[in-house]
Amino acid sequence: MNTDSLALSAGPLLLRPWRPDDAPALLAAHEDPVMRHRLATVVRDAGEAERWLLVQREGWESGGRFGFAVTDPAADGALVGHVVLKGLVPGTGSAEVGYWTTAAARGRGVASRALEALTGWAFAEFAGSAGLRRLELFHRAGNEGSCRVAERCGYPLAEIVAPPRPAPGHRHVRHASPGASDR
Template structure:
């Protein structure tokens, strides 16, 4: 994938652990990642989901080292849909890597997985994530009120989608 993306490897656990420790990054992981073992378990879970054809998670690389994650999950073979998610380490944000990774995984999902529709959503108070979505060709489709719950507070999200027939 153009040396930008590769599957996560067991030796990436220290990077995953460091990412999970950054401010607000705990929201990106379904469980607490507070040890190398927990980070290794997360990487193992990503490999299991790939084997089950339910999710495909890739390390986003800069200079050959992982600096973020991009995934297509909730793969639905009946409707040929998937859900895109992404995160970047603090020092790698704002450099266009997430947008490039989002474009690349979208093309991969359309060609390799045969999906037709990809969706993603971002908190409305996260304009950087919106720029990634729009820059990767995702069209805003609407507001989802109070969709997310973090620390007892509800957040609205904006949903975006890209179709295989949309311009690249």
């Protein structure tokens, strides 16, 4: 998939594939103690940022992971978050979505807008070609903000998940609307 001109609109926000020059903003975002607590993968230095960005690029190239930087054009394109579609295996009918927002962006609807844009894109792009019918969203237990985002975006709570995931959490699920693969 050619990502050079790919961009998704999410209200006033823009979602685009990650670029190598995003490393400083990525590092700054990961300085947030809340993110360090909630994320399974934390970026702590320039080398880790380069490796994380490489994983994003390789995911696009392989078709197994589609990570988007969420930016705010009204703030000179500042990074405000990340959304990702991952685990897409043709024929399984399901994949996983995830997201995070920068500390300064929390409480502004960034996660909801970005997740809704990613969800629409995922079902439109992969319902027919990969048979995508179901998206799953996981978050750690106690992350009430993520529960609200999931519910707001049409991902009702499906179950409480215990380890072996990295930590106890919640699984939310959204199904494609009928006829989604006909588009």
